[in-house]
Amino acid sequence: MPIRLLLILGALSAFGPLAIDFYLPSFPALAQAFSTDVEHVQQSLAVYFIGLAFGQLIYGPLADRYGRRGPLLFGVTLFVLSxxxxxxxxxxxALIAARLAQALGGCAGMVVSRAVVRDLCEPRDAAKVFSQLMLVMGVAPILAPLAGGLLLQLFGWQSIFYSLTLFSALVGLALYRWLPETLPAGAERLPLRGSLGRYLGLFRDREFLTFALTGGLSISAMFAYVAGSPFVFIELYGVPAEHYGWLFGVNAAGFILSAQVNAWLMRFRGPGFWLRRLSALFLFCALLLLLFAAWRAPLWLLMLPLFLAMGCLGCILPNAAACAMARQGGQAGSASALMGSLQFAVAALASALVGVLHDGSALPMALVIAGCALLAALLAWYSGQVEAR
Known part of the structure; x- marks a missing residue:
């Protein structure tokens, strides 16, 4: 895949995560600005997940009916304005309402970029491309909290959202100029009125649903970490807000590195093989994290299983996506949308659960991560049974 197209798809895929990671250091400042507490500010994160979950269901059928470019341009425009x-x-x-609209715009890139990869690649090649996209997307979790903390310190929390406005406008311009329509000219344009039936059919597709939920539970563990880490790092362990991004970036670096290792692993076995084995390793790391959190271990020790767990996710997520999309060529947009919606619906519950269980320790974050890892590992094992039938 050409590097320019890969960069555009990576930037589009990063809209959702970037709009999360960039403003994480500002949680205490937002609580102070709006005379509330961090737990209420976390609602803006949960609402964003809800918007990502349900908005994707809209873009999938649109992408299958009208092609990839139109829905993308609309979504990017909405993201800029919100x-x-x-x-x-x-x-x-007002911030929460704007965050909901921002999510509805940002999820267009997440849905349609997966459909574009499916348009252009076979399953094993798709796993490689998804891993390469993780490299592009992974720069956001490293740089965004660092840049967000710096902007917060120098110019206040509003500057974070002004920067998102500028970034998304530039990506929209690149999309308009350089991303071609990838839905084949002779492909059947699926009517919108059959959208519900296609979604119901995908729900009955045991193989698709198993892989989609495996990825969904894995990404839920990541966002439980995203939701809980500002409190754990900044308030519990006393890390300055402007330095929060360095810790966050270390884990993101592990995510990026393992995604590139995953692309190399595709030379030897398919994505389903590695998905099952790395899900088991992810569960081990999550249980170790839970043990350290219950022990109230020092921060450096808590970071070790977090780093390894995020590294596992760099392999699990592209493999789960490639397996789920493998047989969905004629309805790639709808399949991508449903997969993304399932993932972020579960992620919204996981991030909200971290807040509900809040007890002034790292245990709620670790407990939710471990629960998601356990369910993901069970589903990954079950996927092998489904494929064998």
């Missing part, structure tokens, strides 16, 4: 609205929000309620 990012500006976040910067100008006069209250927490």
């Amino acid at each position: 990012s500006l609205a976040c910067a100008l929000a006069p209250s927490l309620d």
